[in-house]
Amino acid sequence: MKRRSIVSWGSAGLVALCSGISVSLAAVLRFLTPSVFYEPPQDFKIGNPADFSFGPPTFLADQKIFVFRDREKGFAVANAVCTHLGCTVGYFQSDEQFHCPCHGSVFSADGKVQHGPAPRPLEWFEVTVARDGQLRVDKDHIVPASYRLMV
Amino acid sequence: MNPIRDAWQSVFRRDPLSTDKGKSELVFLNVWLHIHPAKVKKENLKVKHTFYLGFITFFLFIILVTTGVALMFYYRPHPPQAYQDMKDLQFVVYLGNFLRNMHRWSAHGMVICVFLHMCRVFYTGSYKRPRQFNWVIGVVLFLLTLGLSFTGYLLPWDQLAFWAITVGTNIGSYAPLVGGRIRELLLGGHTVGEAALLRFYVLHVAVLPSVVTLLTMVHFWRVRKDGGLSRPVWKLKEEKPAQLVTIGAPEPVAVLAAGPASKDKTYGLMEVVTGKPIFETVSMEEEEDTIFSYPYAFFREGIALLVTVASVMAVSIFFKAPLEELANPAKTPNPAKAPWYFLGLQELVSHSALLGGVVVPGLIVLVLLAIPYIDPNPSRRPADRKWAIRAFTLFVVVNIILIVIGTMFRGPGWALVPPWVHIAGGE
Numbered sequence: 001m002k003r004r005s006i007v008s009w010g011s012a013g014l015v016a017l018c019s020g021i022s023v024s025l026a027a028v029l030r031f032l033t034p035s036v037f038y039e040p041p042q043d044f045k046i047g048n049p050a051d052f053s054f055g056p057p058t059f060l061a062d063q064k065i066f067v068f069r070d071r072e073k074g075f076a077v078a079n080a081v082c083t084h085l086g087c088t089v090g091y092f093q094s095d096e097q098f099h100c101p102c103h104g105s106v107f108s109a110d111g112k113v114q115h116g117p118a119p120r121p122l123e124w125f126e127v128t129v130a131r132d133g134q135l136r137v138d139k140d141h142i143v144p145a146s147y148r149l150m151v
Numbered sequence: 152m153n154p155i156r157d158a159w160q161s162v163f164r165r166d167p168l169s170t171d172k173g174k175s176e177l178v179f180l181n182v183w184l185h186i187h188p189a190k191v192k193k194e195n196l197k198v199k200h201t202f203y204l205g206f207i208t209f210f211l212f213i214i215l216v217t218t219g220v221a222l223m224f225y226y227r228p229h230p231p232q233a234y235q236d237m238k239d240l241q242f243v244v245y246l247g248n249f250l251r252n253m254h255r256w257s258a259h260g261m262v263i264c265v266f267l268h269m270c271r272v273f274y275t276g277s278y279k280r281p282r283q284f285n286w287v288i289g290v291v292l293f294l295l296t297l298g299l300s301f302t303g304y305l306l307p308w309d310q311l312a313f314w315a316i317t318v319g320t321n322i323g324s325y326a327p328l329v330g331g332r333i334r335e336l337l338l339g340g341h342t343v344g345e346a347a348l349l350r351f352y353v354l355h356v357a358v359l360p361s362v363v364t365l366l367t368m369v370h371f372w373r374v375r376k377d378g379g380l381s382r383p384v385w386k387l388k389e390e391k392p393a394q395l396v397t398i399g400a401p402e403p404v405a406v407l408a409a410g411p412a413s414k415d416k417t418y419g420l421m422e423v424v425t426g427k428p429i430f431e432t433v434s435m436e437e438e439e440d441t442i443f444s445y446p447y448a449f450f451r452e453g454i455a456l457l458v459t460v461a462s463v464m465a466v467s468i469f470f471k472a473p474l475e476e477l478a479n480p481a482k483t484p485n486p487a488k489a490p491w492y493f494l495g496l497q498e499l500v501s502h503s504a505l506l507g508g509v510v511v512p513g514l515i516v517l518v519l520l521a522i523p524y525i526d527p528n529p530s531r532r533p534a535d536r537k538w539a540i541r542a543f544t545l546f547v548v549v550n551i552i553l554i555v556i557g558t559m560f561r562g563p564g565w566a567l568v569p570p571w572v573h574i575a576g577g578e
Binding site: 087099103117119 | 335481502
């Protein structure tokens, strides 16, 4: 066998081997990535505006959100998931702040970090009125803390 | 001819154990025992050299596999049945609670023993040439042990499990670029749910144990190939023994030279080849300090096995593995704590998730893996490596302090509390 053919066949084989391995690895990664998520929808209705009282926010446990209703300003929806490591924060009427039980992060009523390790303020979700008059929250739409829905 | 005797000899094809040949053949004609040398150095059997920590770790792993397979008969990796099965194991299944306790306490024990084993190997300098790579395998096995603990932690599907894994996987998502994707792959979703439970289950009962088994085999095999256990530090001589001659040293002539070299033996191939052997040479004088593995080494290993199993059983009779209420994604327990061996990490994370959860642990793992290659000191004598010992001791002490703070001094909202809050049953 000629030296040249050894080199060319060898390098072709090496390229084939490497691409084979890469394709297999990519296939494994793709296989492990779910094509369908059997998770609660990100976009959901939470009930009629009249269901929510003024004053302290309503906590919806299943969706992990706080629904604020203010007489003048209207509706706002805050994410109850701490921006630090994903624990569920609690709202304390006594100091009007959110407290995270895991690592002690504290957020003000408008979601700003007061102290603790949380890197970002709490998220606020877009809330709109659906056609049937119910409030509709879309977790894929993050809005500024000043966002309000007047009904 | 006696047929029973024939049958016996077809299985055990060795000479009687009363002979030295029989004692040797017991070891090297037996697939389970042949990882041992036929003879071992007396000094290596001393408890104060190794504390048998490697053996104990291995035995705990065996207990974990055995009890783990038993638990699998009554466990369905799907919420909420997983939790119901825990309750069944606690109250309905015969010996269920005992087996679960054994599994839980052995898991804790294995984390402790792997760590102590690593400390022993460091302090005796046993990671040095030619054992550098075995140290690396050991560190990987340590990480896999933590991975096994972490994946097993979710399976009871109680509040403790759910929140520890929520926090733990969120730490991972702080890793730059790939963090979020790794978390999604691990959980099979965006939150800890049924997909996550199934993935953790498969990792816990199939993937990780297989990898650990394979690497353990390599780990043991390399111990053997590197000339057995490293010598106890108290046997090390002041200077490097120059009289040891390595077969196949610089000139190939030395291979055949019947001079001082013939007094030595290696564990290499008994054939004349060119090149340097990688294994330590052992001089003939040390040969006198060796004894047969049967019965001396096997007897001691048997004792270590019995003590390990008996201790785990005793602990499992008196202490119950914790089980909290059913996992509730809406209600975070306060404080929400990771398993104790991750509480040092959680303590760091409570100050900064990126620094404490990714950068510091990442650096620790890298340094641990690189220790044999960045330590330039060839000597194994403690007197020659004061700084290495001080640095490692600092690492161990800081670890312990962080874990103690996280376990005993952290209360609701991760606020500092005195430890008696927990003792008084502050929950």
